[in-house]
Amino acid sequence: MNDQKFVWHDRYNIGVDVIDREHKKLFSIMNKLFSYDENDSKSRWAYQEGIKFFRGHAMKHFAEEEMYMASIGYEGYDTHRRLHDVFRKKTLPEIEKELMATHYSPEAVEHFLGVCAGWLIGHTMTEDRAITGTVSSRWIDLLPEEEQAAIKKAITQQLYELFQLDAKVISESYGGEKFGNGIYYRLLYSSEKGKKYEFLLVFEERLLVETVGDLVEGDADKVNVMMMNATRYIAKQFIGRIISHFPSMDNLELKEENLLSYKQFDRMFDQHNPQCSLLFDTGKGYFAYCMLAPDFQEDSLPPSICAENAMEEILKYLNENDAENVEKKKLLIVDDSALILQVMKELFDKDYDVTTAKSGVAAIRSMTLNAPDLVLLDYEMPVCNGKQVLEMIRAEEAFVDTPVIFLTGTVDKERLKALLPLKPAGYLLKTTRPPEIKATVDEFFEKQAQV
Secondary structure: OOOOOOOOOHHHOOOOHHHHHHHHHHHHHHHHHHHOOOOOOOHHHHHHHHHHHHHHHHHHHHHHHHHHHHHOOOOOHHHHHHHHHHHHHHHHHHHHHHHHHOOOOHHHHHHHHHHHHHHHHHHHHHHHHHHOOOOOOOOOOOOOHHHHHHHHHHHHHHHHHHHOOOOEEEEOEOOOOOOOOEEEEEEEEEOOOOOEEEEEEEEEHHHHHHOHHHHHOOOOOOOOHHHHHHHHHHHHHHHHHHHHOOHHHOOOEEEEEEEEOHHHHHHHHHHOOEEEEEEEEOOOOEEEEEEEOOOOOOOOOOOOOOOOOHHHHHHHHHHHHHHHHOOOOEEEEEOOOHHHHHHHHHHHOOOOEEEEEOOHHHHHHHHHHOOOOEEEEEOOOOOOOHHHHHHHHHHOHHHOOOOEEEEEOOOOHHHHHHHHHHOOOEEEEOOOOHHHHHHHHHHHHHHHHHO
16 A cells, blocks of 8 residues: 555645545545555554554544535535535444455455545545535436435345345445446437436445355356456346336336446546435445436547457557556656757656656655656756755655666766766666667666665
């Protein structure tokens, strides 16, 4: 967890001091939780204390925010308070229970951080901003509570009948938060009158391995094509049973099914208001059910899956999903030239997590927010040259060992000698062809991996 950052941005401010102040505090606590090393023997104690601290501040924040909403007569107060109640009375206790039951396992910690971090950002950027009237609430088109209750009951019953899983709802306002490695599946139905119903199902990968995988291929340790085809069939049966509970959805026909990346899922979720959005803990992994009200045609989705292309599309999806879940090395490129930064970003963007900075001060700020695995540093910068920037980097205890490769227009022996005490990792001439620069960086990381 220690390579992730949860950074406060000014755009998260909604302009109400009592709310903004506590938001910053909650972000800070989450960031400390991300920084703990799960391999450290003291990490369990650190997580316990940090989560207690997070809970205390979250409860304080909810109470203060509700007082503020009441004081201004906010018309969305009841819905907003209901969202708070779901998080404080159901979501938080359930994910804390999972932490304790698994002795703070890496999976449980990842669930906790993913759900809480995603919920906090989503709630801050939508529901809290709605208090000031700058955006609309995401939860304005929810199904009536009795219909949602029927859906919850139907889903828990189906999960038990299919896999003997005692699933629990841990959120009735799932906001699209990422939990572990997931499979994101979209089903679009329409009625004879043209009314559309869109369903998004999210399966944590290990849930499929331990349920569908046990049925079709007992010794598999990751999701494969056979498992995905079985999951597609089960998912359609699953949605069919949900639909059967609602006469208004009678005679629906499946029009499209797609496998989505998390980015595609997140974008769709952001663009459509959910009518029902539930997150379940099944005991073997997380599962989310989302029913959306599509109001326009999506033009950026992957091809719809059909009998003719199913094998090809599933294999492509699994390969892309594996690649997406491989963590990229973080590269910071520092240069005062916007053109050089653009060229270098395009050169490295596919294989690395690239950040750029146009000055030494910007570089230090960037490193503080998101520590890089390697810095490519221009030497010939105005005001503060490369040597001075590296001196600032080495003066920070956290960056003493951060590798830095200089980008320079000329190789000057006296300059190189002066830089030796600062321990640069190497030098690259700016006149070097881009593919060779890329190859040098690739080789640097390959050698690092062998140490």
